[in-house]
Amino acid sequence: MGSPDIQPPGDQLPVNPAAAHNPVADGFKSGFVSIVGKPNVGKSTLMNQLIGERLSIITSKAQTTRHRIMGILNGNHNGQPFQLVYSDTPGIIQPKYKLHESMMSFVRGSLEDADVILFVTDIFERHDEDDVIKRLKYANVPIILLINKIDQATPEEVEAKIAYWEAHFEVGGYAVLEEKTVDPDIDELAEEHELDEDPTDEADTNVPGESTPGAPRKATEIIPISALNGFNLDRLFDDIVRYLPVHPPYFPEDELTDKPERFFASEIVREKIFLNYKKEVPYSSEVIITGFKDREDMIVISAEILVERPTQRAILLGEKGNMIKKTGIMAREELERFFGKKVFLETHVKVEPDWRQKERMLRRLGYDE
Numbered sequence: 001m002g003s004p005d006i007q008p009p010g011d012q013l014p015v016n017p018a019a020a021h022n023p024v025a026d027g028f029k030s031g032f033v034s035i036v037g038k039p040n041v042g043k044s045t046l047m048n049q050l051i052g053e054r055l056s057i058i059t060s061k062a063q064t065t066r067h068r069i070m071g072i073l074n075g076n077h078n079g080q081p082f083q084l085v086y087s088d089t090p091g092i093i094q095p096k097y098k099l100h101e102s103m104m105s106f107v108r109g110s111l112e113d114a115d116v117i118l119f120v121t122d123i124f125e126r127h128d129e130d131d132v133i134k135r136l137k138y139a140n141v142p143i144i145l146l147i148n149k150i151d152q153a154t155p156e157e158v159e160a161k162i163a164y165w166e167a168h169f170e171v172g173g174y175a176v177l178e179e180k181t182v183d184p185d186i187d188e189l190a191e192e193h194e195l196d197e198d199p200t201d202e203a204d205t206n207v208p209g210e211s212t213p214g215a216p217r218k219a220t221e222i223i224p225i226s227a228l229n230g231f232n233l234d235r236l237f238d239d240i241v242r243y244l245p246v247h248p249p250y251f252p253e254d255e256l257t258d259k260p261e262r263f264f265a266s267e268i269v270r271e272k273i274f275l276n277y278k279k280e281v282p283y284s285s286e287v288i289i290t291g292f293k294d295r296e297d298m299i300v301i302s303a304e305i306l307v308e309r310p311t312q313r314a315i316l317l318g319e320k321g322n323m324i325k326k327t328g329i330m331a332r333e334e335l336e337r338f339f340g341k342k343v344f345l346e347t348h349v350k351v352e353p354d355w356r357q358k359e360r361m362l363r364r365l366g367y368d369e
């Protein structure tokens with residue numbers, strides 16, 4: 001997951017200087033930084049780079065992230081003690097399943113909490129970000145517009161994209177628009193187009209982008225970045241800390257994330273499914289950790305993989321179980337890196353028809369906010 005220099009959670013936590021003195025009196029800064037945008041633009045890659053940990057899974061397929069995942073960073077920037085609470089979020093799409101509705105509610109929650117918004121765009125993306133812009137409409141906090149993946153672009157292409165955004169998203173300072181709130185009916189406002197690569201979705205995609213009527217479009221600035229190579233992330237970090245409000249820390253200094261170890265175990269197995277299977281199989285799969293025993297010598301993990309149809313189960317298993325075996329080995333290796341410990345992983349594949357549409361099932365899988 002993410003950058004190669006990742007250590008198990010907790011190993012690299014910087015010391016929180018606030019612990020030593022009164023955080024408020026010292027002008028301690030703390031706040032929520034929400035990373036939003038279309039699917040596949042590099043949100044998870046960016047969060048992992050910004051916190052220096054592989055918290056979020058990353059694949060080349062759209063809709064990899066299904067949850068809001070917080071990554072917490074404590075530190076001291078040029079004498080300024082801070083705690084940053086990043087939120088990686090699912091890419092914004094037009095919901096087709098109850099699963100998608102939950103995913104979009106995670107985006108909404110993260111925008112409601114945000115003190116700073118990172119609006120991530122992809123240098124090669126067609127101009128269809130209007131549904132993201134609609135969600136930013138009522139955000140009364142600094143918005144930093146990021147043009148990602150510029151490692152693949154020429155300077156001219158970067159200039160052209162900056163000019164495009166300057167024409168389509170007002171830049172400079174940030175306006176106090178209204179009360180900091182998100183439109184409760186925002187889902188109904190969402191555009192009909194999306195960047196959805198799930199082939200089981202029947203909707204037509206990418207209805208040509210129309211302009212958003214009456215939406216205030218203000219960004220504090222536009223920064224071209226490469227989340228993958230770390231280009232311009234220092235500059236971005238300076239700005240994030242600058243815009244953070246003075247506030248005591250929200251989380252204890254030794255907390256790295258809001259999610260438990262089991263969550264990361266299930267995400268790692270899911271990532272390997274996204275990497276090893278094509279078409280609808282990754283999108284129809286979900287992973288439940290049914291057992292997690294942290295023993296002295298190793299962690300023993302049992303994972304149940306849900307699919308929607310018997311044919312998908314057959315694909316997941318592969319001939320003589322060779323595909324699930326390969327996936328299991330890849331997952332185990334990654335789990336051992338992540339937890340810094342030997343792992344024994346057993347997997348079961350189970351058919352759960354239409355789990356993406358079943359509210360009770362989704363609740364059990366953690367898709368409620």
Ligand SMILES: Nc1nc2c(ncn2[C@@H]2O[C@H](COP(=O)(O)OP(=O)(O)OP(=O)(O)O)[C@@H](O)[C@H]2O)c(=O)[nH]1
Pocket residue numbers: 038039040041042043044045046057058059060061062063064065066089090091092148149150151152225226227228229
């Ligand atoms: N060349 C290049 N590729 C990048 C960069 N950032 C991300 N990627 C790639 O883009 C793909 C998607 O990255 P993710 O971080 O999973 O994107 P995401 O926005 O979190 O995607 P969803 O979770 O599906 O919404 C992966 O193949 C990444 O390696 C970048 O700066 N440069």
Ligand SMILES: [Mg+2]
Pocket residue numbers: 043044045056057058064065088089090091
């Ligand atoms: Mg992601």
